[in-house]
Amino acid sequence: MAQANPADDPNEIDPRVFPPAARRGTECHQLKLGGIRATELVEQYGSPLYVIDESAARARAREVREALQSEAERIGTSATVYYAGKAFLCVEVAQWMVSEGLAIDVASGGELAVALAAGVDPAIIGYHGNNKSAREIARAVEVGVGTIVIDSEIETERVAAAATRAGRRQRVRLRVNSGVHASTHDFLATSHEDQKFGQPLADAERLVAAIVAHESLDFVGLHCHIGSQIFATDGFRESARRLLGAYSKLAEITGGPIAELNLGGGFGIAYTSSEADAVPEIASIARELADIIADTAAEIGIGIPKLACEPGRAIIGQAGVTLYTVGTIKPVQLAGSNASADPADLGFAERLYVSVDGGMSDNARPALYGADYQVRIANRESDAAPALVRVVGKHCEAGDIVVRRDVLPGDVRPGDTLAVAATGAYCWSLSSNYNYLPRPPVVAVADGTSRVIVRGETEDELVAKSVIPAPAAN
Template identity: 60%
Template sequence: MSAVSHSSASAPPWLSAPDDANALAPLVWPQNAERDADGVLQLGGIPVTTLRESFGTPLWIIDEDEVRARARRVLDAFRAAAGRYGAQARVYYAGKAFLSAEIVRWVTDEGLAVDVCTGGELTLALAAGADPARLGFHGNNKSVAELEAAVAAGVGSIVIDSLVEIERLAAIMQRRGGSQSVLLRVNSGVHAETHDFLATAHEDQKFGFTLADATTAAARVRDVPGLTLVGLHCHIGSQIFGTAGFRESAGRLIELHAALLEGGDLPVLNLGGGFGIAYTSVDQPTEIEDLAEGIADAVAHECEVRGIPIPNLAFEPGRSIVGRAGVTLYEVGTTKQVMLEGDATRTYVSVDGGMSDNARPSLYGAQYSARIASRVSSAPAALSRVVGKHCESGDIVVDAEYLPADVAPGDLLAVPATGAYCFSLANNYNFVPRPPVVALRGGQARVIVRGETVDDLLARDAGLHAPPMEGNE
């Protein structure tokens, strides 16, 4: 149902008033998202009103079928692209995007390995049944205990991030014996076109070795009994569209790779992840097949120029597998009109969650979309800002969106593309419990991560459970 709407001068330049403020942008929402005959949003064939009745709000919802399908598609794309040049490809699911036991099982069922970056993530992946030989272990400050646990578990590879870490591993291998495959994380100097906090390949940052220092680090690794240097690793950033950055980075890495071949085999080149998804109707992410082919072509070209064989390739997508599969469901609590410059107004729509379940907008200005999910409206579209319930002016869920002007308390509001990093970054600010995670498959919904209660939070407060100190009775 269409609504007459007018663009606001206070809207960001990229945001245009829609012809229909009820419409679902096709690249942003899960593929099977649709409205039923009553205008209620359906996800996985289930009305969100039913999900609210069963599980409450806020609620993280994730479509299992979409995660699985995306995992298969990504794996097929990179295997096909590498295979054209006689190389193999391994895809690691980047667990930092969203890690739970069920997520681990879904992606490993579909043939992916898993990338972890802390002892906690490692423990969860192992507890979920992941093959340790198909785990990669990242992190810029892996403790001795974490490295001990990784070696003991038999993880397939450890990505070394510093000289200190080499010495920690050297001591561990001396105590334990055996062998451990490792890669060096290298900063290629390529800056991804992304937020500064997400650009992870430039030199002035905490991750990895510079190109100049990597040669020394590689020589030291090769001197350590029990450590086997199997390749290089580089991650140029996150939420990247296009292949230009990956192509430039690949060229620089292959030059280092070729130099290191003089000291022994180096069978793996891991080019990380960071493949972008659509959060708003104007985002046009690069198709995964195009990314895979473009990156493989660049690596193959650089190897051909230097007269060396193409190494096996590895990648670490996370967001591009789970991001679009996730939707967060809220209930509107209050609305208010705020006057802006001139005669413009903005509708503030307050929901029952906020920066505790989605910290990305407040951390680095991430943009999201939103739609009323419990009905359709014929009211004109109005410039709106969706905000949370926390005691912070920066508690913004959706900075700018056109919603029907009659949005009201009690409406359900759905925010798409929240499958990545929202659960992972969740917190208990203002003593707000984290919501449950519900997975959808085959028309059925089930809890895969239990939501917290205030009692759960109180149970952690030792001051409520410890005996009174003498003199304070």
């Protein structure tokens, strides 16, 4: 069997991928999260298990907010950082974000309900969605949601009517598509023309005129989200240039300068060590974004608007780890009698299929987007020769893959605890009950303590959802 890439230490806990404070114990060599052994967490809460490092999430929220706000101040404006709840939202996480100075972005009535249950001031909530129901809009207006993002022409009338009934003047943004394509998976690129979100930038003048015609609506600016998992600022630069280019004409329609510009989110994180080198520091991103806005505004001859952005993955993604228990191991020979022809397989002639007790029901991203993840044995270290592995779930789907390709010690065996890194975003929030697997709990860890922040489900609870017909009368 060929040797692994020397850069791939199958025991290493990379702090650029795992939570920064995650480490192996000096004596037990077990992975510790928030100061607690992974095996202790599994013993107490079961497996699979979502684990969120509270300190890592809070620190990252502060880092992102401080970087963006300080750079905005440098160019003479201010910035609001919304935490994108769709990445992962529960009552306690919403409270963490607000306590760290962030606003909250929601995209459904359910997410709004969670934010309100967390005690979030509705004035710092932004409400997204391409198909908000009349009921959802009415509730958002009635509770005092700070800003509603209008995603279609129909929504202008719906929000205006709800605001009129509530006797409020509702702040709104208009979501537009700048035509800038993020370098990412097609389903993650959200600012090209042929997709469900937003309106063409070319229609902005007509749509803004329709908004300002309603006394119950207060138009505060444009919103554009160019995609997700973005590492470079080139797309933001071009998108900002196009959006600000429309502000002079929009100011003529509204009768004054446009107050805000929301560039969305989409900042990427490292899911694997090989990807980590490509991820820029948030301070660099913030500095480049501020310069982009300032330079473009100067070129066009307009004032610099207030800025807003909506990171989610960039805040919570790295803070999360999913723990699994290994069930079966199956060696499979790769195509041909020699090593795999795929360079990404590192020349191995054999792949170990490592089956775990979860799968696509707790992490749908590999199946949806072909996403890559990094995996490590959490309950021990090993000096066994490295093996090429594919971590798979227990669902009745060939595409039920958790980690498509990584290297683990070749003695990985049933009963081992595996840790998959960077699962804080879009794992629990995309989870399902496929094959009637209960959703795992979410546990927060910090300073050697742990607690459940989202309860897991049981098989009994899933069965109880079925309506059992009454016995037929004789």
